[in-house]
Every structure is written in structure tokens, then in C-alpha cells.
Amino acid sequence: MDSRIEKRLGVKELASKIVSAAEAAALIENGTVVGMSGFTRAGDAKVVPEALAERAKNEPLKIDVYTGASLGPEVDNHLATVGAIRKRGPFIADAGIRNLINTGDVTYVDAHLSHNAELVRQGIIGPIKHLIIEAVAITEDGLIVPTNSVGNSPIFAQYAENIIIELNISHPESLIGIHDIYIPGEQGSREPIPMTDVQQRIGEIGIRVPLEKIQAIVISEEPDAPSLIVPADEETQTMANILLDFFRAEIKAGRLTNSLMPLQSGVGSVANAVLEGFTNSEFEDLVVASEVLQDAVFNLIDAGKVKFAAATSITLTEELQKKVYGNLEKYADKIVLRSQEISNHPELIRRLGLISINTALELDIYGNVNSTHVSGTKMMNGIGGSGDFARNARLGIFVTKSYAKGGAVSSIVPMVSHVDHTEHDVDVIVTEQGIADLRGLAPKERAKLIIENCVHPDFKDQIRDYFNRAIEATGGHQTPHILEEALSWHVNLAKNKTMKQEVPAQA
């Protein structure tokens, strides 16, 4: 046996389970529910799904796939586009599967990421016939050590009938030890989660499973697909500055200290760029308690700003992958990866008092946020953990540029075309135009702030006019709207390719 494999395979008897990817893929039963590791393109099972996609080209195969969150191309593109996925949950981000979801070819169940584990316990997700999980090692006492994400793997492992392991020897061995696996018991006989500080370890370094469940082991050297986020620009820099000033004001008001509270920052380019904004700030001893650690977190560790970061996944661009994975020892005592049930758990988010920063696709004058559906109908990525955080955070912040699609779209509309986060869960809104601190305010008070501070100048008159006419039309109702017009900006966009009321003459 290759010595690199030997080192990673703590339980020697398991060597007999080593098979090729194609052989492992052949074990997956058609029509079953399959759990897979992977969370935002990190720690995915890769070679077995790729072999599965090959197999599906030659024989009928359709499975339900549940993961931690979005995956790289092997599943959400290759396996999806050969038509082998019937149902998919709980989060996606690949254009391949996105298109199939929006033609009805894949059934997509969009759910709060902290809810999945309970659904597995109740058998709503399941019965899970197979779990395909990427591991960096199996320890001598039989723990499966995940790679760059934990996601739902611990609960899947507990309930899956069979486990197929992709032992990925290209991941650095120094990953061993950064995981902290804790699985809450059954509801009703469950203890409090014994964590009062993000830095506290409460679990084991890997996932404990009965070894007889391990059906096959496949050796892999495939790296994670790199994150596709784009760098900060002038506008995201402005948003970051606005947010830093807001935190400074909170400190002045006695509500925060210079190390703030544990920070959660959402997925995507905007959230990453905003977090990056801390690099040259005076804030220190920051703690990150997030779902995904994107590039910014590691840059902030390097800059001495972040002293500890916990999450369920590490998702990096190619450049940062090199820097971090080539040098993981440097970060190992400053990071921890937990299951998404724990990283996103309402119990912990509320107890620890997180500051949560997520990105909105669009929001409305009353502060309702749409994170998922373009024009109310077309799935973008899913809600992810944004609801877990926004609902339970000490401070729920949403950021978005005030416009999209080159200015044709206002990200702030009279009424969102789909609601993921209600007015009750949205404390603060930041665009490159400014900030609206909505805490303690009623809908009409909120609308004034959002319109005056956050809307793009191109849309300000138009939205002010809607709001004023809505107040008049309803005689001052709690939440004024003109229902005939509330969604007309989206209708205009579909018809005339712009939300602007005066349609520019065709070129």
C-alpha cells in the first residue's frame, strides 16, 4: 500500500475496502436517497460522484442528493446535467443545477441549514441509503476525519445505512485536529449544548461510526474546486467603511466593545469584500463564528485582527487555497470546523450574541429581504444559513449594492417579490449609498430611513412617490401598499428590461 495511504488509514482492516471510484459508484442504488459531504464547494465527495455521472450516461439512474450546502461541478453540474438527480437539498450555487431547478427538471428543497439535522432524525430526509464522504484520514480509533467542511456529514453518518469514504490524500495532514464534532441527542432527552465561548471545543476530532457501515473506500487526490468570488471594488469598500463607522457608533453607545461580538459573514463576493474592510481598521481580537470562512477571514488572521474563527466550511479562491493549505499549521490553532447544526444553531447564535452580516438579493422599503428568488420565481442559490443567523443574531445586518444589472434593477423595491427574511429579522441595512438602522422602528419609520439612506439616486424619486401615494391610498395603515402596483417594478423589468419608470428610448 502507498505509504501516503497507510498513514491516513488508522484502521488497517479497512484496507480491504479500497476500491476504484467506478466500483464504489456501482454500489449506489438507483432511486435512493444519498447524503454527501460538501459545503460551498469545500470538502465535497468528488471522484465517486464523477464516476456516478459516468455510470448515469449508460444506465437509468436517479437519486435524491442531500449535502451540507452547494457543491463543485462533479455533482451540481456533471451529475445534474446527465439527469441523475431527482431531488436536491439544501443549497446550490452552480449554474448547471440552477438551470435544471428553474425548468422543473430537478426538484429543489430550499431549507434553513440548521434544520436539516432534525429532518434527518425524524426521517423526513431519508432513509439515507448511502453517505459519500470525503475524509483526510480515518484515525486509529475509527474516527472519520472530514476535510475542508463538516456540513451535515455527522448526522448523515449516524443515519446512513452505508458509508463510502473518499480518502483524499492531497489534503494536508494538518487538517487532522481542526474539527470539533458534537452531535446533539434526541429532542426531549437532549442536554444543553455545552458551549459558552466560540473557542471552546465540545466534541471529537472526527465522526464516530460503526466500522461495519463502511462499504467502500476510494482514494482521491482531487482538490476542492476554488471559490469564484470576485475581489472588493470601490462600492463594496464604501459599504465596509459604512459598517465600520456603524460599529464605532455602537461602541460609543456602549453596546459593543472594540472586539465586537462573534462575527458571522455570509457567502458571496459582497459579504467577503465587506469583511475584508476590517483589515486596516482599529478593531482587534475579533472572533469569527460563521458558516463559511472565505478569503477575508484568513487575510484578517494574517493582519492580526481575527484571533479565532469557527465555521462549518473553508471556501477559498485559488490564490488563498495555495496560501492557506500550503501553510495550514500556521492557522491550525486559530480555526475550528463544526457541523452546520452547531455552527448555525439558534441556541448558540442567541447565547453568544453574534453579529451577522448577509447579502440580500433585493429588499423592500419596509425591510423585508429576498435572498433567493430573482423576480420572485427563479431560484438563485437558496436561503442557506442566512435565516438561522438573521433570526437569532444580536445584530442582523444585510448588505447589498443598491442596484444590479448595470443599473437597470433597483435592489430596493416597493415590495420584495419573495420574502426570506421578514421585517422582524432585519436590524440594519447597508448599501453603497448609506445605512438604515431599523432597530426599534415601525414600518413607516423604516421606510423613510431606507428610502433616504439606501436607495440609489436613480430610483429615489420613484420609490418616494410610491411610498407617499401608498400612505395616502390606505389612510396611513401600518404597512402602506398599493397592491396593484407593489410588484410593478418587477413586471416593468420583465417587459422593458428596466425598473425605471421612464423607459429609455431604444438605441
Added chain:
Amino acid sequence: MDSRIEKRLGVKELASKIVSAAEAAALIENGTVVGMSGFTRAGDAKVVPEALAERAKNEPLKIDVYTGASLGPEVDNHLATVGAIRKRGPFIADAGIRNLINTGDVTYVDAHLSHNAELVRQGIIGPIKHLIIEAVAITEDGLIVPTNSVGNSPIFAQYAENIIIELNISHPESLIGIHDIYIPGEQGSREPIPMTDVQQRIGEIGIRVPLEKIQAIVISEEPDAPSLIVPADEETQTMANILLDFFRAEIKAGRLTNSLMPLQSGVGSVANAVLEGFTNSEFEDLVVASEVLQDAVFNLIDAGKVKFAAATSITLTEELQKKVYGNLEKYADKIVLRSQEISNHPELIRRLGLISINTALELDIYGNVNSTHVSGTKMMNGIGGSGDFARNARLGIFVTKSYAKGGAVSSIVPMVSHVDHTEHDVDVIVTEQGIADLRGLAPKERAKLIIENCVHPDFKDQIRDYFNRAIEATGGHQTPHILEEALSWHVNLAKNKTMKQEVPAQA
């Protein structure tokens, strides 16, 4: 001193603080934030607010009023209609203040009931100049013992500058001992809430305050305003039966046992009637972990079905008030009242695995629920605790009749005109027509179930037609809608007094 007062005033020095209601009302400073006890017409401060309403007739007075939840007539009618309330939170139900909210005369902040305490800690609600709290006694060691509700009083007492106590000697002494007051610490240095069973006591029997904060004591004998819910009817009985059958099927599926899980049941007539349905069922040893204990809970205790009930308030009709308060000893060891921060705490709701049953005003084909806004603009009561429960429950159930306003309104519409609970938080829907179990389903799957099982026959063709055309129009998007039409049922209702598409000829 009246011996009835003497018995209730454990700290004798406080006798010097006894004043008339008018004198106490005179202490309230104009323009301040005032916290009051009271939750769904139970345990309200009554005589001081009534005196305050009198005072406001003769001099300028405008205050912000925060309570546990809705109050009886003294505040939400009398004080409101003399124009003395500027801002009000977090829940209302009186027509008096409701009208003022919907003309813009009172600013209303509708919030998740479990969130209030954190907002007080952060000073977003505040500074609280006065707390007016109804108490059944002050114990010898200085604990203020609340009456029929706890609500937000513990956190208000902690942060208020001055406390005015309405010592209500008409409440039975046997109330002493049923409260369990536990206040979480600051976020970041907070311990887990040490409760793993609803029946476990974790706090004290009253609210501990520095005695020097007690500004005045007013003796009162005013009873709580009775609850106004109406009895079960044939349709709510049908809904209860449907729900019981659902629970039976869950037991068969191995997901529940015969004592179910702790039950939360919402406010209002429908939720009460549905809970009442357990009376003649085979279920036993039920535990209630709710926000409000309405009539049904006590009837179920009498019937030997419920063995323990915890909540933050007891709200009864006149008939049940007589039965329960005349005989409280009988129930004392079976009930406990906690703060709304605890009764509604996400940490506990998730840990204990509650089954939550709340009432929707309307819902849509994808399972989004509107609990608060009639036709999207007019405030009904507020979101209350429904979001705390629906989001974190093991099983989030919403009930509603399939129609309202004598059949002119379908409670199930293409798109709700306001979202309080998103598709992600709604597991099961029950109307008198049937049940839709939405767990694990994608939007289009949900729509089919809701339409076929729950919609009233008068609206079925019409809503099926919308759904089919929406699929066609979008080419099968994740959540098909025709934005031009999505709110047209509400528009039709405003114009033609019906949601039915064929407008009946005018009589």
C-alpha cells in the same frame, strides 16, 4: 392597614409607598418610555393606566408603552384613544388601538416576543423610565410576585429606573409559587439555560429588584378583562379531528409517542378550539409548553389529558376565570408561568422539540403565512410569538379556516399580501377541508398538496388555474408566479368585496 394588604406586603417598610392610582399616575413623566406588565389581557397593570388616561384628558401626555403582549381596555383602548400613546410594542389585540395604528396615530412596533428582552438589554427599547407592574404579593425577601402573566416584566424590572406596583389583592394568594423567574445574563458571558424538561423549575417565584427602585404601590382589586374567544364550531372540530389523525399517523410512523411532544398552541378562537379537540382523544400525559394558556388547557387538565402546562400567561373567558381562579390550588402544581423570553426561547423550543400550532390569517399556495396584515396593509394583532415557535419547533403547524368573511375571502391565495412565516418555517397546514404535510417538499410539490387538500371548493378551480398558468408562464421556475396577477385576489376583494373571479350580480 387592611389585613388583606398586610398579608401581601412582605416588606413592611414599603407600606409608606402606598399611594392612590392618581398619585402614582402623576409620577409618570411625559415623553418617557414606560414598561407595563400584561400579556394577552392577563396580569395587566390596570388602575394606574386608567388614572393615567384620566390625567391625559387634562394635560399633554404622550408615552411609549411596551408590555408583554396585548392588554385589556385600560391601556389599549382608554389610554390609546385619549391620544397618550406615541409608540406601542410588541403586540396588540384591542380594536381601539388597532384603529389608531392603522390611521398612523399610534406607531406600532411588531416584533417576535422572544426578542424584546435582548432589545431592552441593548437599550433599543428604552431607557425605561417606569415599570408599572401588577403583583399578587411582595414576599418577605423582596420578590415581586406577578399575577396571571409574567411577560417582559423581569427584564423591564431589571432595566427600569422606577417601579410602580399595583398590588392586586383580588387575585388568589395561591398564585404565589406558580411563577418561575429566570433571567439570562449578558450575551457572551451567558450560561446555557439549565432546563431539559418543561416541568423543571430553574428560577425564583418572583422578580428580585433593588427595593429603592420601588417608587409607589397602589392597591387594586380590578380583575383581568376576560378573554373574548368564541367556542368551537363544527369546522374547528373538523380541523381538530384532522390534526388528531395526523398525530396518530406520526405515531405509527415512529416519529411521535402517545404523549406527543410539548404542545404550543397559539392565541385566538381557532387555536383554542383545535386544542380542545384533544378532550375526547386517546392521547395522555400531554405536556403544554406554550405562550398563553387559554381555556382549552384547563379543560384538558380536568379531563386528565394534560399533566403539566407552562406558559407566560393565563388568559381565560369569564366562565373559565371563575372555574380556575376560584379553585387555583387544584391546578397550582400542574402549571408554571415564566417570562416570555423563556417560554419563547429558541434554545428551549429546539431542545425540547415542541409541536407548535398557530393560526394564520391567510397563506399561499407555496406555504408562506400571513399572520398579521389584512390585505397586506392593515395591522390585525401582530406576529406575537408565532415566529419564535414556528421557526424553532420540531413540527410547525398552521391552522386556519379555508375562507373568511362569509366566504368572500379565500384564506389561501396565490401569493400572501404580507409574509410573517416563510415557506421554510411552515411544516403542516390544516383547514376544515384537509391537511397538507409540507415537510421535505419543494414549492411546486407543496402547491399541489395545499390546493388539492386545503383550499375551499369555491376557490379551487380558480387557484388551480393560477398555478398551472404560472408554471407555463415561467417555464417551470422554482416558485412559479405571474407577478401581474399574484395579488389580484386582494385587489378584487377591495374593489368587488369578493375574491371570487365571477362577481355575483349586485342585489
